[in-house]
Amino acid sequence: MSTVVKVPLRYRIPWKKIVLYVLAVAFALYLVLPFYWIVAMSFMREVDAIAVPPHWIPSHPTLENYLGFIHPSEAQQLVGGRAIDETPYSLRNSLIVATSTAVLNLVLATFAAYSFSRLKFRGSQVLLVLYLLTRMVPGIAIIIPFYLLMRTLGLLDTYLALILSYTTFALPITIWILKDFFRSVPRELEEAARVDRCGWFRTMWSVFLPVAAPGLVAAAVFAFMTAWNEFMFALFLTSTKAAKTIPVVAANFATDFNTQFTVMAAAGVLAVVPPLVLALLFQRKLVQGMAAGSVKG
């Protein structure tokens, strides 16, 4: 009961809390509303989606737009059915490409980042900047020579072409993320392991990397997103549903004759779900992983 007495005495308007919640709600709305709109549209019939005023909640909810990806209706097969037909394949392709990119990136970047964080060597700064420099040249400048290169290697329309290109895109940044995180891992850990006569690889595998997990997660998610979102290279390097990724197919929706808004929205939602799940699964580690990197050089 004592609190009842104390409250009037110490009562102050909790401005900080109010501001905090107002901001939180405002940001939540800003972040979610645009996406909510395409989610809502993806469950609508075409007529409802273009209604004025808009139906904020689907008035005749339907799964038709999604089911169409598995069994295109007759009407869908007739008009611009190709993008619809390719959507499931492109999701599979995007998943494979993005996951492989993340894995390959981790392997390559871990080696490189380890050298920057643990070894003093000449040219290290030049090399670091050089890595970053390769990212400063806009993709459009290298897309045609890159295409020709892939053609010579016979890699057009394969996963490997995309995995290799995205790996080179993501590597510079992942090396930076990882080197900073590795630095925050105490050296004593490895030295202790070495005293226990673990080999270098054992030390890395069973002692160093587990501790560095948040950094690895951050780097992997970054590489995954880079691969998942890229459009222009995918457009040029792929041509069939054997390797087309989801942004390429999504672009088809934009230009296809007679595409329905609602089907496009459904494809858009499907394009967002896998990376979103990944980001949500790892969100804690993601922030931890970036933490070391962003504070130190």
Added chain:
Amino acid sequence: MAVLAERRPLGDTAKAWALNAPAMIVIALLVAYPIAYSFWVSLQRNNLKRPRANKFIGFDNYQALLSDQAFLSALKVSALFVLVVLGLTVVLALILALVLNEQFRGRGLLLSLALLPWAMPGVVNGLMWRTIFDAKTGALNGLLTQLGLIDGYHAWLTSGTGAFLFTALAQVWNTLPFSVIILLAGLSTIPSELYDAATVDRAGAVQRFVQVTVPWLLHPLLIVLILETMNAFRAFDTIYVLTGGGPGDATTTIALLDVQTVLTFTDFGLGSAYAWVITAITLLISVGYIGLLYRKGNFEV
């Protein structure tokens, strides 16, 4: 003695280069050649439509840029676009990161939402905003009308300023998450003792922010600045889907013009020259950034 003293760093150097070798090989094989090639092409008259007219012209492509109206206008649009996008991204990301750094109910949910736009490919982002900004059936029109803020549906993207601002907004939404993560990560490492000390000194919230948070966040902020500058300079897919660069030249950024020059006009020589100007500008800004870090004395490589 001298030999012995030098052996140790040399061993490290060899080891370091060996560790870097896989990454370097992949990058050298796949990117170095295209990069060198594109520079070589930028010194040529090289239009894929007219292969017989190809020839080496030295720096003529670059010289022509000085009087190239399309290029100069696109450069101006890009500079403005980078400023607006960067400014909005940094301010919004900073506020959002500060909010997320507090403890409150629903924080986890808000963090999840903050990651959402990251998962959206630029093309899909453009398509999404196109349905929202639609002049006839768009959600923005619907919402503002129902709230009584406008009396009738507007065609938001038909004026130059409108198209520019709405495109920038769509771009900011898409690029926000990465900045938020970096800034939040930076905030999460500020030792609470620093705040406690400031509180004892009776510093107000604003003072605490200026004296403790900002200096500590300087480095992550600069990282955000540099990465987002690079991104905004090269932003292409969202703009392309949303406005195609119009109306007029209002949203024709240098990146868009470059893609158009290479892919639509198949002018590979001029397009490569554009690209190298973009590279040079990004490089200059990055050098400025690294210089700034050095002066701050906390750039330890």
Added chain:
Amino acid sequence: MELNRRQILKYAGLGLALPAASPLLSACSNDKSAGAGDGSVKFEGWDYEAALVQQNLDNFTKTSNIKVNYTPITSAQYVQKVVAEFTGGGGPDALYVYDDSLAGWVEGDYLQPLDGMPGVDEVYGAIYPGNAAAMTYQGKRYGLPYYTDSNCLTYNADILAKAGITKPPASLEELEAQAVKIKSAGLLEYPIGVPAQLSDTWWSWVWALVFGSGGNMFDDQQTPIMNTTDSVVKDVFAWLQQAATKSKVIDPACLQLLAVPIDNAMKANRYAYTIGARYASRDYNDATKSKAAGKIRMALVPSLDGQVHGTVSNTRLYALAKDTEVKDNAFKLLTYLGGLDANKKPYTAKFWFLQRGLGFAYKSMATDPEIVASLKKFADPAIYAHLGEIAKPRNVLGVPWYTEFEIEMHKVVQGVLSNQTQPSAAVASLAQSVDTLKKKYS
């Protein structure tokens, strides 16, 4: 230095190992460009109705025993991808070509002329002159027709009737007056819609308006005349500005609308008029897709004086790659697709018209009873045929700077529609752009 002998050896070893590895890499490729050696034809096209194309190709393989590897390519990036393929070596054997791209692709050594090959003269004698001109470059013939279309005024007769209008407009003045009538009757706020968002495709409606009034932007030497001897362009621009900003009958939202939303608006009775391809009427009049079904009619493009009439056409053609190793088979495929069959009938052209209403280049088809019957479902056959006869292609398709000019023109017209640029300044700036482009390409 940091490079010691051992390191140099190591790098050298890597350099040797890589070329050796590349055949291994290529083994995992899906690339079918390497000739299969069985005479099969590599065929590429944009992805319009890919399933139907495949169906038609299967029929060809059945009768001719020639295999076809068909790859549909996203229409929005078709030109870029084909250019990239030819640049890299190993493009297709036969392919679709836009008339806009033809000159560039001939100059780029991608295509070979068809002159002297069996049946070609016959085809060129059987098609409309506009289409024949569009497929000819520097006196040589490069294609057989896939489809063609010309622009017309498309209107919603039901909306017109509600405003008490019984006849479509013959002049632009009339078009504006009718639209004002519809507007003031409260039927539609903006009765006229045209796609005017920047995009890489051509704005046929601008050309249709210019040709419709007997004008042109260029003379036959591709010298700009829009700011000198030909006043039509300026007058058409003045009309556009007037209709968009004074009488406000052209929808200001057009600046953010591509072709598809315009189609949707026509189908939803939200515009009374648009200027566009004839074949769109088929969709507009299709009850399964359109609320305006049965109400859409087609008319000649209104002109400045209401007397002269003309319009613009485009031609999509089948062409033969220069470097093909299966020339005979590829040409057989071309003939099947774009030529005449054993009965001297254009088999595939008819197939496309009956299936999808794609316009035909063959004059004889206009009187084919089966075609007339099918055409009647969505258009007046007489007007349809008349448009085909008076249509002509753009006369700048052969210049290398055409694409740049087209995009520049879009921006200028956007300025006219939004009252940023006055008509006289607009034509002057177009002529200026041509000058700059010509210098750039000289």
